[in-house]
Amino acid sequence: MEVALVTEELTEVQMKKLLGFQKKKKIEAFQLALAEYRDAIGEWDMTNFQDAGPRWREIGALKCDCGKVLRYQYTVTNRLTAEIHNFGIYHLQAETGFSDQVIRGIGKYLNAADREIEEVEQRLKENWRLTFEIPESLELPDELRSTLNDGLPLSKREEKQLSHLVFEAQRQEWRSLPPQRMPISEYERKSINLFGELDFTNDTKPIGPFDLKESEKAFVIGMLESGCSSSMVIAGELHNAGHYTERFLTGRTKLYPLCVFYMDRLVGEGRAVLIQDFGLQDRMYKLAEIK
Ligand SMILES: [Zn+2]
Known part of the structure; x- marks a missing residue:
């Protein structure tokens, strides 16, 4: 039921923070248990938790009421x-x-606290970092804020709680945006019309609803020839080159499925190869090598 913190792999500052965290968590856990069993045991408070440190035997500063020398001493x-x-x-x-x-009840709370303390210790050793950003507008619960302010890693439970809060905040923000202000993809924002304008001279009426015009097909082939393989990028460039405006709510150009349809047909004709399929995200093609 007791976690002995290992000092060697941590700096002094990290160790100090970890000890502070340990104390806070132990007191919190005990306090929760005492509150839960108040009816059975009466008005007890957890008033202190002390760690005498690795040299606790020599120092002998902390004792049980029975006289036994302790490393970890609880006080109620x-x-x-x-x-x-x-x-x-x-x-x-x-x-x-x-x-x-x-x-048993107290043991249950203390075990949960110990697991979190161990996780945080492990994450400190691994130089754990948060892998997502916290929006500035997000109000954090006190517990999370104080852990982050202390420069301590979050436990898995806290990380899960935080990612849930961030996700929820983003979803709310997303919802409040009018459709036309939906962010368009990073690539499309940076697009610089490398491939110039479309040449409409050979255009005929498209045969089916998913057909590109001749000028657009030539543009797609041109991009594949230049080594571009992403249908997302190709469709984005084509959108800009043709000064098209129609987009799906996701921000993706309505030409995207048409480009994919066309390139799939090139694959069927043996003129192109599907290199990678990222499902709804993207499909990568290249021109087949001519033998
Ligand atoms: Zn004792």
């Missing part, structure tokens, strides 16, 4: 009688006289 105080118990966790029941059920 009765709010009404001011009675105080100091103990090591293995003498919890002997010193307090709490029932088996209460002892």
Whole structure:
């Protein structure tokens, strides 16, 4: 039930932060358990948790009420009688006289806290970083904010909680945008019309609803010849070159499925090869080598 923190792999500052976190978590867990069992045990508060450090045996500063020297000492105080118990966790029941059920309950809370402390220690060693950004407008719950402000890694539970909050905030923001202001893809924003304008001279009426015009087909072939393989990029360039305006709500040009349709046909005719399929995201093609 006790996690001995390993100092060697952490800097002094990290160790100090981790010890602070450990203390906070232990007190919090104990406090929650005491509150849950208040009816059975009365008005007890967890009033201190101390770690005498790795040299606890020599120093002998912390003791159980029975006299045993401790590394980790827990202190509970009765709010009404001011009675105080100091103990090591293995003498919890002997010193307090709490029932088996209460002892098991406290153990459950402490185990959960210990798991989080271990995770945070492990993440400190691995130089864990958050992999997503927190929007400035997002109000964080106190617990998360204080962990992040302390420069400590989040536990897995906290990380999950945070990613959920960020996701929810983004979804709300997304919803509040009118459709035409939907962000268009990074590529399309940066597009610089490398491939010039379309040449409409050979254009005939497209045969089917998914057909590109002759000028557009020539443009697609030109891009494939130049080594561009992404149908997303090709469709984006074609959109700009033809001064088209129609987009789906996602911001993607309505030419995209037409380009894919055309390039799939080139594949069917043996003129192109599908290199990679990223599902709805993108499809990569290249021209077949002519033998
Ligand atoms: Zn004892």
